[in-house]
Amino acid sequence: MREIKIAVVGNPNTGKSTLINALAKARLQVGNWPGVTVEKKEATLKVGDYTLAFVDLPGAYSLSPFSLEEKIARDYLFTERPDVILCVVDSTNLERNLYFVIQLMELEIPLVLALNLFDEAQKLGYQIDIPLLERLLGVKAIPTIATRGEGIEELKSAIVEVYLQNKIPNRLSYGEDLEEAIDRVRLQLLTLNPQLEASLLYKGLLIKLLEGDQELISRLNLKFNPEEIKKYLQHIEKVHGEDIESYLTDLRYGLATGVVRQVLHKPEIRKITFTERVDRVLLNRYLGIPIFLLMMWLLFKVAFDVANPYVDFVDETINGPIMKWANVGLEFLEAPEWLNSLLLHGILAGVGIVFSFLPVIGVIMLLITFLESSGYMARAAFLMDRLMRSFGVQGKSFIPMLLGFGCNVPSVYATRVLEQERERKLTIFLVPFMSCGARLPVYVVFVSAFFVEASGTILFSLYVLGIGTAILLGIFLHKLIYRGKSSPFIMELPPYRLPTFRDLRVHTWMKLRHFVIKAGTWILAINVVIWVLLNLPWKPNNPEESYLGKTGALLAPIFKPLGFGDWASTASLLAGSLAKEVVVSTMAQIYASEEERAQEETLNLIEDLKGIVFNFGAKTKEAVYNLISTMGIATLQVEEPEEAKGLIVKLQEHFTPLSALSFMIFVLLYWPCFVYGIAVRAELGSFKLYLQAILIHTLVAWLVSLLFYQVGRILGF
Amino acid sequence: MKLSDLKKGERGKIVALNLKGALKKRFQEMGILPGEEVLVERVAPLGDPVEIYIKGYHLSLRMEEAEGIEVEVLK
Numbered sequence: 001m002r003e004i005k006i007a008v009v010g011n012p013n014t015g016k017s018t019l020i021n022a023l024a025k026a027r028l029q030v031g032n033w034p035g036v037t038v039e040k041k042e043a044t045l046k047v048g049d050y051t052l053a054f055v056d057l058p059g060a061y062s063l064s065p066f067s068l069e070e071k072i073a074r075d076y077l078f079t080e081r082p083d084v085i086l087c088v089v090d091s092t093n094l095e096r097n098l099y100f101v102i103q104l105m106e107l108e109i110p111l112v113l114a115l116n117l118f119d120e121a122q123k124l125g126y127q128i129d130i131p132l133l134e135r136l137l138g139v140k141a142i143p144t145i146a147t148r149g150e151g152i153e154e155l156k157s158a159i160v161e162v163y164l165q166n167k168i169p170n171r172l173s174y175g176e177d178l179e180e181a182i183d184r185v186r187l188q189l190l191t192l193n194p195q196l197e198a199s200l201l202y203k204g205l206l207i208k209l210l211e212g213d214q215e216l217i218s219r220l221n222l223k224f225n226p227e228e229i230k231k232y233l234q235h236i237e238k239v240h241g242e243d244i245e246s247y248l249t250d251l252r253y254g255l256a257t258g259v260v261r262q263v264l265h266k267p268e269i270r271k272i273t274f275t276e277r278v279d280r281v282l283l284n285r286y287l288g289i290p291i292f293l294l295m296m297w298l299l300f301k302v303a304f305d306v307a308n309p310y311v312d313f314v315d316e317t318i319n320g321p322i323m324k325w326a327n328v329g330l331e332f333l334e335a336p337e338w339l340n341s342l343l344l345h346g347i348l349a350g351v352g353i354v355f356s357f358l359p360v361i362g363v364i365m366l367l368i369t370f371l372e373s374s375g376y377m378a379r380a381a382f383l384m385d386r387l388m389r390s391f392g393v394q395g396k397s398f399i400p401m402l403l404g405f406g407c408n409v410p411s412v413y414a415t416r417v418l419e420q421e422r423e424r425k426l427t428i429f430l431v432p433f434m435s436c437g438a439r440l441p442v443y444v445v446f447v448s449a450f451f452v453e454a455s456g457t458i459l460f461s462l463y464v465l466g467i468g469t470a471i472l473l474g475i476f477l478h479k480l481i482y483r484g485k486s487s488p489f490i491m492e493l494p495p496y497r498l499p500t501f502r503d504l505r506v507h508t509w510m511k512l513r514h515f516v517i518k519a520g521t522w523i524l525a526i527n528v529v530i531w532v533l534l535n536l537p538w539k540p541n542n543p544e545e546s547y548l549g550k551t552g553a554l555l556a557p558i559f560k561p562l563g564f565g566d567w568a569s570t571a572s573l574l575a576g577s578l579a580k581e582v583v584v585s586t587m588a589q590i591y592a593s594e595e596e597r598a599q600e601e602t603l604n605l606i607e608d609l610k611g612i613v614f615n616f617g618a619k620t621k622e623a624v625y626n627l628i629s630t631m632g633i634a635t636l637q638v639e640e641p642e643e644a645k646g647l648i649v650k651l652q653e654h655f656t657p658l659s660a661l662s663f664m665i666f667v668l669l670y671w672p673c674f675v676y677g678i679a680v681r682a683e684l685g686s687f688k689l690y691l692q693a694i695l696i697h698t699l700v701a702w703l704v705s706l707l708f709y710q711v712g713r714i715l716g717f
Numbered sequence: 718m719k720l721s722d723l724k725k726g727e728r729g730k731i732v733a734l735n736l737k738g739a740l741k742k743r744f745q746e747m748g749i750l751p752g753e754e755v756l757v758e759r760v761a762p763l764g765d766p767v768e769i770y771i772k773g774y775h776l777s778l779r780m781e782e783a784e785g786i787e788v789e790v791l792k
Contacts, residue, residue, distance in 0.1 A: 062746045066739065093774050096748050249745040275775075279759075288762040382777050386763035395766075488740050488782050489766055490747060493775040 003051045004163050007080075009073060009104065010088030011097050012059035013375075013494035015116045019088050019146035020056045021502050023155070047156045050163075055082070058416075061096075063103045063204070064213070064245075067419045077107055078205065078216060084163050086155070088114045091121035091128065091143070092495075094264055098256035101137065105169040106204030110162035111139040114155055118143040120495070125267040133263045138170030147500050171203065172255055177239055178247075181232040182206045185224075192223040211244060275375075275495040282379055292383050295376070300405075303363045305626035309619035310359035316615060318352035321608040338535070346531030347524060350585035353441050354519040357581075358512075361437035364406035365511040366504065372399065373499035373507065378491060389486045391471050392478025394418070396491065397427040401470075404434030405463075408672065409514040412679035420487035426477060428680060429693055432672035433470035435463050437515070438581040442667045445584050449651040450660045458661070462668055469669060469700065518579070518675045526578050530586050543568075543590050548575075562666060562702065563659030563709040577671040577694075584647075591650040658717045662709040669701035718790060720769070721783035723757045729788030730754055736785040748772035749786060 010016040024043030041056040057076055058069035065071035085104055089097040104111055115128065134141050140158040144151030173179060185206045190196060208216055209224060210233060233244055240247050282291055326348060330340045371377050377399050385395030400414040411431045418424040443462060447455045533548035543549050544567055552571030559565040568590050576583035655663065677690035723729050731753045734741055748771055756770040766779045
């Protein structure tokens, strides 16, 4: 059994991820690249006696990287040297795609082209002479339609075939001068590095030396004489009157254009495409922005209206039947009282609150994935660029910001598309002001306690306040710290395409998994720690005497001017600095230990299961009804949840409406969660930006809450 | 004439790229090369960036960079 290592590459928007999803079926492994937390997707397949091990590299336009993603692709190809390269090509845009293919051929590794979107090319009336293309380039080319899984089997056998034949792509001639310079560099390297095999001195590498790609060269540990290389270079630049990079680009494009002229026949008159017709409306001078705002409003309406009944469902199921049966089980096992309390009140209740918001975050992520893979997100970036530049970021920052309303953690990873370090950092810094799903439990409980009538307005205002704060702080930081010009905005506007279900499922899960993993690990651990701190020294008469209570009381004066300086809310905020979801579960733990709930319930497993199924049906009905019943966001009208009544009564005792608002504002703005910090460290290499964010965000939160509370008091609320 | 001077719906032929370094290279790699035909598809509602059609696909770039691309107008 031989393993064939295959790197999957291609320009962005060629359907590469659809193709890899079709290749891998459900066997896609998601990991991270060493050093950076860019998702590394791998899949292995068995074909006859061979194991095909695919590595999905980030989309790239060139092997001279412009963004972090392209750098990863380049580094992998040059340093790992896969056995076969599979390049996904957009058949409707052969020329620009072949420019990249020509660069890949320089690597002198067997190459298979997937001529993807073949159906679209046919619809446009394009005819591609595939055998001629294969002959001219010395590669295998397979027409594919990834969305329908067509051409996948042929692709697999082509990979094995080029591997067995060790079919190296044709070495195209780059002109006498350049070829001579390349030969000289080769000779020089062989003399200076006698241990090197000649086959490792492929054209691509020699050209990199000529181009002076320092970053890559230093990683390859080669001895070379830069002075002499400079001399070859000067010769070429003098003869052609161009710098080497422009000369190379011209040359490669010349080759690509030449090939396309021979293999592609397309109709004389270009038809106006579907995409162009749609864009006349969606990017219209007057309608573009209103339609964009409408889309965003729809996104949130669908997310809240459809997901909220399921939030109740998860919550009711965990706090109802699951809690009850866990309790029965623990009693049956004669578990000690402390264990029972830890498992039920510490873990199950806490993690339950977090998981119950999974539907909202899931729907937001699903809709964003849909907009992304349909091609609309590129348009959103196009529309928003001018506006976002005024606060120091750019159009492409829009996607990470929007993702932030689901969960801030995938937002951090999504900033990879930003080319400039400064913009990337600023975007990451501002993302936590986008009110993520984890903050919803806090709002929901407080809104139910104080503002049942105006719930929609209050929630909406909080979201707007977060965005407003981000804009103001963005302008401020842009002027003071992250100064400098915005990086250039070069972005392809891909044709609109309908994403497949498999793609939606896979990519939604990629975004959602951060939240799920977080809930299952960190949030669980934090809840245990809080339970311990709340119950030590063992069995305090009064929770205020516990370690948590004492710490809360100690720090409470800081929050006095904001209107909520009691020990319980301070302790909850402390816990919430690790993850905001924990604020409510901490309060619930604190108040639950003040007053143990006594319940007498009947035990009937069948009835409970029936109840769960029935409840699910009822919630689905509610979701559909919400969606169609009103133009407004129906579920923002929060009804008082039964099971949270105890907590709500307690909150009404400890807060006034004004201090409750001040508290919600503080929770919205303060201390970005710990998992966000881990993501920042993974992406930027240190905790520095996270520490800055903790300081500045908490300070901003304190000031805004202070201002709000004091002004509110003066106005007599 | 500069690419940024072209109005919506106007076509031009690229004459030269007055840009520098990595940015110039990226533009070239995206197919913005002397001799190439370019169509200004539209300007974004807020006045920037612009969308162009080149080498059979749609690309957006800012006015600022479009100023660095010299074109001659095609009728």
